[in-house]
Amino acid sequence: MIPVLTRAQMRAFDKYAIETCHVPGVVLMENAGRGAADVLSAMIEARRRHTPSRETDAISARARSFPVRHVQSPGQPATYPLEARVVVVCGTGNNGGDGFVVARHLYARGAEVEVYLAGKSEKVMGDARINHDAYIDLGGRFFELPEGAGLGPLHTALTRADFVIDALFGTGLDRPITGHLADVIAVLNDAAARCVALDIPSGLDADSGAPLGIAVRADDTVTFGHLKIGMLTPEGARLAGNVHVVDLGVPDPPILTHVGFVAEVIRRETVGSYFAPREASVHKHKAGDVLVIAGSPGKLGASLLTARAAMRAGAGLVTIGTWPEAATSLESRVVEVMTTRIDPTRIGPSLDAALAGRRTVAIGPGFGLGPEARAAVDHVVLGWDGFKVVDADAITHFAGRPESLAKAKGRLVLTPHPGELGRLLGRSGAAIEQDRFGAVREAVGRTNATVILKGARTIIATPEGRLFICMAGNPALATAGSGDVLTGLIAAFACSMSADEAACAGVLVHALAGDLWRARTGCDRGLFAGEIPDLVPQILAALARGADPLAS
Numbered sequence: 001m002i003p004v005l006t007r008a009q010m011r012a013f014d015k016y017a018i019e020t021c022h023v024p025g026v027v028l029m030e031n032a033g034r035g036a037a038d039v040l041s042a043m044i045e046a047r048r049r050h051t052p053s054r055e056t057d058a059i060s061a062r063a064r065s066f067p068v069r070h071v072q073s074p075g076q077p078a079t080y081p082l083e084a085r086v087v088v089v090c091g092t093g094n095n096g097g098d099g100f101v102v103a104r105h106l107y108a109r110g111a112e113v114e115v116y117l118a119g120k121s122e123k124v125m126g127d128a129r130i131n132h133d134a135y136i137d138l139g140g141r142f143f144e145l146p147e148g149a150g151l152g153p154l155h156t157a158l159t160r161a162d163f164v165i166d167a168l169f170g171t172g173l174d175r176p177i178t179g180h181l182a183d184v185i186a187v188l189n190d191a192a193a194r195c196v197a198l199d200i201p202s203g204l205d206a207d208s209g210a211p212l213g214i215a216v217r218a219d220d221t222v223t224f225g226h227l228k229i230g231m232l233t234p235e236g237a238r239l240a241g242n243v244h245v246v247d248l249g250v251p252d253p254p255i256l257t258h259v260g261f262v263a264e265v266i267r268r269e270t271v272g273s274y275f276a277p278r279e280a281s282v283h284k285h286k287a288g289d290v291l292v293i294a295g296s297p298g299k300l301g302a303s304l305l306t307a308r309a310a311m312r313a314g315a316g317l318v319t320i321g322t323w324p325e326a327a328t329s330l331e332s333r334v335v336e337v338m339t340t341r342i343d344p345t346r347i348g349p350s351l352d353a354a355l356a357g358r359r360t361v362a363i364g365p366g367f368g369l370g371p372e373a374r375a376a377v378d379h380v381v382l383g384w385d386g387f388k389v390v391d392a393d394a395i396t397h398f399a400g401r402p403e404s405l406a407k408a409k410g411r412l413v414l415t416p417h418p419g420e421l422g423r424l425l426g427r428s429g430a431a432i433e434q435d436r437f438g439a440v441r442e443a444v445g446r447t448n449a450t451v452i453l454k455g456a457r458t459i460i461a462t463p464e465g466r467l468f469i470c471m472a473g474n475p476a477l478a479t480a481g482s483g484d485v486l487t488g489l490i491a492a493f494a495c496s497m498s499a500d501e502a503a504c505a506g507v508l509v510h511a512l513a514g515d516l517w518r519a520r521t522g523c524d525r526g527l528f529a530g531e532i533p534d535l536v537p538q539i540l541a542a543l544a545r546g547a548d549p550l551a552s
């Protein structure tokens with residue numbers, strides 16, 4: 001499991017490790033700083049391999065005279081001396097302390113390092129002071145930038161720097177940043193150097209993901225211990241950049257049990273375990289029988305996308321239940337997928353006939369918003385006791401009445417995008433995007449369904465109180481019909497696993513298909529929704545054997 005913590009939980013984690021488990025705080029700081037220095041060393045090494053040698057551009061006499069060492073660091077060997085100019089911008093708290101540890105390690109590895117303290121040394125205390133003093137006493141280049149001091153020297157240093165390390169604030173940030181510190185962040189954000197934030201981009205609210213006053217825009221964030229939930233919102237993800245998690249050298253179980261966590265990242269390994277090889281005796285009924293209640297004149301494609309996705313996801317039988325005119329049009333376009341008619345004059349009985357002997361339904365894509373569609377949606381979503389993935393028009397039919405879903409029979413998974421969730425909860429899609437975690441929790445509370453809020457970093461909230469976040473995916477998935485495909489994947493998976501497992505598996509596999517497309521084409525656009533289902537089998541196979549689904 002990959003836990004995601006709130007700011008308070010992460011601070012409690014540190015506190016419990018120090019005060020209850022007697023791990024010295026300075027040890028945690030050293031582990032954090034050294035881990036960050038290893039990530040940076042790998043970045044510097046990767047940069048060296050991809051940029052011309054800097055022999056002619058003397059980084060420093062010391063670096064040239066440094067004994068060359070080859071060290072195995074995470075990801076790839078780093079060659080010392082590190083050829084890079086690094087400016088570390090420290091606050092006066094423990095985040096700054098981490099910065100001094102990073103500075104010392106990079107200095108020890110031959111990089112050209114300068115530390116700028118956004119304050120006065122006399123304010124630096126405790127573990128941070130230990131590392132402040134050590135770095136300076138070892139000869140590290142150090143400059144104070146107290147309130148009122150001009151930022152010219154920092155600006156000049158940053159024009160020469162290859163990397164700038166943001167060590168101003170971490171989980172201690174508790175109010176908007178203003179004045180001198182805001183000016184420092186503005187200078188830092190203007191720099192061309194690659195920006196690496198320690199623990200959290202300074203200024204980012206670790207819970208909401210919103211900037212507090214002003215926030216650092218990092219290219220990378222090296223976070224300590226565990227992901228913080230604010231970094232997983234769209235705004236937080238934009239400010240954090242690529243996120244690397246460095247462990248603090250303390251085991252999770254005793255501490256996490258005590259402090260708890262707020263969410264979990266959907267893990268490839270976990271989803272892979274849902275797709276063990278099938279029994280040789282499996283037959284098409286056992287492989288899953290999915291009824292797709294979708295499509296209407298002019299919107300047949302949605303039903304076909306959902307049905308094809310269900311087939312590619314392994315369902316043995318897929319039937320599209322739709323209106324007579326739509327069914328007639330569909331019959332010339334399907335081979336493996338069957339069709340059945342919903343009689344608009346006998347909606348209930350015709351649906352009951354289609355539902356007989358089935359346990360899994362996907363309902364809503366392109367189904368229509370007219371009174372017959374509403375009657376059909378109510379009949380199935382509220383009155384039928386099987387498993388239902390409720391998407392698109394079917395969600396919109398419950399706009400303003402989410403509580404009616406709480407009384408529905410059977411098990412529901414809702415798959416709204418922000419606009420659909422806004423309609424369900426009675427507010428705008430923009431308002432939903434402003435507080436994705438709050439909105440999805442509210443939706444679960446009011447509907448008692450599993451709710452998937454789609455978008456960058458799709459979130460899954462369950463009636464049992466669990467919150468899952470998908471770290472895969474990219475803008476290529478923002479294409480017409482993409483949601484219809486997700487609905488079909490989830491319905492098919494639900495034939496062989498629980499509703500929540502199917503939700504996590506569907507979201508991850510769907511996101512990985514977008515990432516596989518980008519890995520192959522190098523492009524984050526141009527993907528057809530109809531191409532997503534064909535990518536699914538190889539992703540399932542890779543996940544099942546624990547291989548990288550994108551390495552093909």
Ligand SMILES: NC(=O)C1=CN([C@@H]2O[C@H](COP(=O)(O)OP(=O)(O)OC[C@H]3O[C@@H](n4cnc5c(N)ncnc54)[C@H](O)[C@@H]3O)[C@@H](O)[C@H]2O)[C@H](O)CC1
Pocket residue numbers: 014015018025026028029032091092093094095096098168169170171172173174175176177178181198199200224248
């Ligand atoms: N606790 C540990 O053992 C470890 C902590 N790690 C790192 O430490 C930070 C948390 O450090 P902390 O000293 O609590 O706070 P910060 O350094 O984030 O902030 C400094 C200080 O600033 C004050 N403050 C808050 N908001 C503002 C503001 N808007 N303007 C001015 N000043 C502000 C507040 O008093 C803070 O105390 C954590 O993120 C890690 O980076 C180690 O990594 C692990 C061990």
Ligand SMILES: [K+]
Pocket residue numbers: 095166167168169170197198199200201202
């Ligand atoms: K920081």
